[in-house]
Amino acid sequence: MIDAAALAREAVATARAHPHDAPVAIHAAMALFHVGDIPQSLHYARMATSLDPASSSALRVLSGILNAAGERSEAIAVALEAVRIAPAGAELRLHLGGLLAAESRWKEAAEHLSTHAVSAAPTAHGWHLLSAVLRQLGRTERATAAAREAVRTDPEMIEYRLHLASLLSCRALHSLALHEVRLAQALDHENPTVWTMLSSLHAALGDLPQALLAAEKAAALAGDTPAALAQLAYVAGLCRVPMPDGNPKVWLDVPVRATKPRPAPRRPTFTEDLATRWQVIFAIMLRDIRTRFGHTRLGYFWAIMEPITHLMTLGVIFYVLNHGTAPVGDNLFLFYITGLVPFLMFSHVSHDIMSAGEANNAMLHLPIVKRTDVMIAHALRQFGTEAWVGIVIFSVAGLLGERGVPADPLKAMLAIICIWLLAVGVGAVNLVIIAMFPSYDIVFGAVLRLLYVASGIYYSPIAMPDWARDALSYNPILQGTEFFRIGFFPQYDPHWVDVSYLLTWIGASIGIGFALERAMRHRMVVYS
Amino acid sequence: MIVLDRVSKSYRTLEGHKRVLCDVSVVIPPGCSLGVLGANGAGKSTLIRLLAGTEHPDAGRITRSAANVSFPLGFSDTLHPKLSGRENVVFLARIYGLSELETIGFVESFAELGTYFRMPVGTYSSGMRARLAFGISLAIQFDVYLIDEVTSVGDERFRTKCLDAFRQRMDRADVIMVTHDFETMRAYCNIGAVLRDGALTLFDDLEAAIEDHARAMRQNPAMYAMEPI
Numbered sequence: 001m002i003d004a005a006a007l008a009r010e011a012v013a014t015a016r017a018h019p020h021d022a023p024v025a026i027h028a029a030m031a032l033f034h035v036g037d038i039p040q041s042l043h044y045a046r047m048a049t050s051l052d053p054a055s056s057s058a059l060r061v062l063s064g065i066l067n068a069a070g071e072r073s074e075a076i077a078v079a080l081e082a083v084r085i086a087p088a089g090a091e092l093r094l095h096l097g098g099l100l101a102a103e104s105r106w107k108e109a110a111e112h113l114s115t116h117a118v119s120a121a122p123t124a125h126g127w128h129l130l131s132a133v134l135r136q137l138g139r140t141e142r143a144t145a146a147a148r149e150a151v152r153t154d155p156e157m158i159e160y161r162l163h164l165a166s167l168l169s170c171r172a173l174h175s176l177a178l179h180e181v182r183l184a185q186a187l188d189h190e191n192p193t194v195w196t197m198l199s200s201l202h203a204a205l206g207d208l209p210q211a212l213l214a215a216e217k218a219a220a221l222a223g224d225t226p227a228a229l230a231q232l233a234y235v236a237g238l239c240r241v242p243m244p245d246g247n248p249k250v251w252l253d254v255p256v257r258a259t260k261p262r263p264a265p266r267r268p269t270f271t272e273d274l275a276t277r278w279q280v281i282f283a284i285m286l287r288d289i290r291t292r293f294g295h296t297r298l299g300y301f302w303a304i305m306e307p308i309t310h311l312m313t314l315g316v317i318f319y320v321l322n323h324g325t326a327p328v329g330d331n332l333f334l335f336y337i338t339g340l341v342p343f344l345m346f347s348h349v350s351h352d353i354m355s356a357g358e359a360n361n362a363m364l365h366l367p368i369v370k371r372t373d374v375m376i377a378h379a380l381r382q383f384g385t386e387a388w389v390g391i392v393i394f395s396v397a398g399l400l401g402e403r404g405v406p407a408d409p410l411k412a413m414l415a416i417i418c419i420w421l422l423a424v425g426v427g428a429v430n431l432v433i434i435a436m437f438p439s440y441d442i443v444f445g446a447v448l449r450l451l452y453v454a455s456g457i458y459y460s461p462i463a464m465p466d467w468a469r470d471a472l473s474y475n476p477i478l479q480g481t482e483f484f485r486i487g488f489f490p491q492y493d494p495h496w497v498d499v500s501y502l503l504t505w506i507g508a509s510i511g512i513g514f515a516l517e518r519a520m521r522h523r524m525v526v527y528s
Numbered sequence: 529m530i531v532l533d534r535v536s537k538s539y540r541t542l543e544g545h546k547r548v549l550c551d552v553s554v555v556i557p558p559g560c561s562l563g564v565l566g567a568n569g570a571g572k573s574t575l576i577r578l579l580a581g582t583e584h585p586d587a588g589r590i591t592r593s594a595a596n597v598s599f600p601l602g603f604s605d606t607l608h609p610k611l612s613g614r615e616n617v618v619f620l621a622r623i624y625g626l627s628e629l630e631t632i633g634f635v636e637s638f639a640e641l642g643t644y645f646r647m648p649v650g651t652y653s654s655g656m657r658a659r660l661a662f663g664i665s666l667a668i669q670f671d672v673y674l675i676d677e678v679t680s681v682g683d684e685r686f687r688t689k690c691l692d693a694f695r696q697r698m699d700r701a702d703v704i705m706v707t708h709d710f711e712t713m714r715a716y717c718n719i720g721a722v723l724r725d726g727a728l729t730l731f732d733d734l735e736a737a738i739e740d741h742a743r744a745m746r747q748n749p750a751m752y753a754m755e756p757i
Binding site: 206208209212213237238239240241242267275276279280282283284286287290291363364365366367368369451521 | 565566567568569580581582584593596597598599603605606607608610611615620622623624625650696707738741742744746747
């Protein structure tokens with residue numbers, strides 16, 4: 001220090017002796033800067049630049065001193081001027097880049113620092129600074145490359161390694177980052193920052209015990225600084241272990257809950273169980289009616305009107321197009337309707353039950369609600385809706401002087417129930433299949449359209465050749481619609497209707513459907 | 529009494545099967561409140577969902593003999609966004625066979641939603657939804673309450689109210705709890721369980737469970753270390 005002071009005095013004396021020599025003035029400024037006399041050194045640096053305005057080294061010295069004096073914007077202006085004079089100055093670029101970075105002018109800083117980096121002798125500090133600036137610009141990949149260069153140039157610097165590690169973990173390359181931190185650890189085993197970083201990397205890699213150990217070590221080394229404690233609290237939270245030196249009060253007033261033996265509640269009887277199921281199903285039906293048909297009083301009315309208009313339109317169109325006589329009964333329109341009503345019962349109910357299995361059906365999150373409850377609720381609600389549609393439409397027919405009441409109401413009702421049960425069974429099977437293969441929805445839609453023409457809605461199997469009739473009679477829905485017509489029209493008793501065949505279908509589909517639902521229950525995840 | 533009989537559960541993940549429970553058999557007797565411990569990702573939430581019955585085990589059985597097990601407390605996913613808060617309450621009262629008017633009265637005064645109580649839940653803020661869900665959970669007397677990370681809802685006063693109401697329910701109910709808040713766990717649970725590597729170990733004393741878990745987390749870390757990616 002004494003030497004430096006002596007040198008400074010000597011330099012000042014020389015500068016006074018040669019007031020027009022710029023290099024001497026620069027020397028004096030630097031010597032004064034070294035002894036910490038900023039105002040004086042600033043004076044000589046300014047003198048040097050005014051003596052030789054084209055000297056980049058004078059400008060460089062002035063800029064450095066200005067920065068030390070806290071005049072950063074002026075320092076930048078001077079450094080920019082120096083770079084303009086000597087664009088190849090690597091050190092100059094580094095200096096300017098550092099100043100710009102300190103001013104958060106990242107883009108310009110990056111420009112000058114990259115020039116420094118590609119120069120003949122880039123410094124580790126330069127690479128490090130460039131990396132930091134690139135990170136600020138969001139270019140983490142390039143920043144990582146620069147950080148790696150910094151580490152390569154100066155492998156002993158812990159800070160550079162940690163910076164590289166943090167960049168790597170930014171890009172989720174946690175194990176590479178861990179490698180770097182381990183190398184940093186080898187340099188200094190007692191560095192709390194290294195341990196904190198090690199802890200967060202272990203946590204990111206899912207190695208919680210290691211993370212906990214590292215966090216505790218960091219806290220011990222850092223003497224419980226907020227950063228180390230925050231990391232420890234975070235890892236302790238992940239590990240679900242209490243903080244070692246948490247609130248001591250917690251340990252003191254622990255309200256001990258004694259085991260209170262309670263008699264295990266009685267297992268509900270079968271009837272109680274049934275009552276609970278009905279409670280749930282009924283509640284779901286009411287909620288569905290509310291949510292599906294809106295809040296208006298006419299909501300449910302529209303739910304019925306919609307299929308009625310559908311039926312009316314179809315019936316009228318075919319009635320107008322086709323002037324032939326009805327195959328059964330004496331009104332073609334009525335013939336169509338007697339086919340459409342049972343068919344729509346099938347297609348609507350089977351489709352509606354499928355929707356009971358939709359993964360987002362939030363009701364299934366309630367432990368008391370079983371998927372079968374939702375299925376049954378959907379089936380019952382849809383039965384109600386379709387029954388109303390049928391009643392309204394046939395009443396209208398009756399009012400118009402046509403046959404509105406079935407010839408054999410019991411048989412017609414039975415047919416409708418058969419169709420409904422078949423729809424429930426098929427819907428249950430579909431529900432499971434769709435849970436396994438979501439694209440099945442499209443397949444079943446196609447099958448329904450095929451069934452639409454194969455179920456004897458717009459024609460009667462009477463008019464068919466024997467082979468076609470034989471083939472069609474395998475369709476259980478055709479069996480159902482024909483069964484309904486038997487009940488509806490007097491003296492209609494076709495020989496191809498086989499009720500036991502229909503019942504077999506019903507039994508098999510319901511049995512398979514609900515058994516599948518039970519078997520696959522655990523695979524049908526309810527997403528949260 | 530809740531019985532887990534040789535229960536296994538695993539998930540298919542990108543890295544292959546992740547085993548959460550592996551052949552677990554435990555009995556949680558009535559009168560015991562259980563605090564479940566385990567590191568992050570050990571499967572505590574899955575265990576709660578299995579107990580609630582919203583998920584099913586791959587193998588084995590879970591028997592809740594006659595115990596009316598709650599849905600996870602304050603769970604708002606079951607609320608229908610199109611229905612008003614009141615209608616949602618009515619639905620839950622219906623399925624649990626409660627008096628609709630009483631339940632509505634309780635939740636309306638508890639959740640403090642004001643006129644929003646009659647507005648669709650879809651218009652609620654997340655805080656309001658949570659308050660409504662808590663109100664509903666607490667309106668029903670379950671035998672076993674499942675709690676998965678009670679996130680603090682509302683202000684201090686509302687939390688106190690929740691705890692008071694919950695304490696009343698606890699006189700006749702047990703709780704199975706997953707939380708990072710050991711104070712809460714100590715206040716409500718008397719037995720503990722540690723979930724680790726697919727095994728669930730039951731402890732008669734919660735402190736013993738906490739100690740065992742903390743020791744395992746610190747000891748022999750290599751045993752639980754994951755392979756670096």
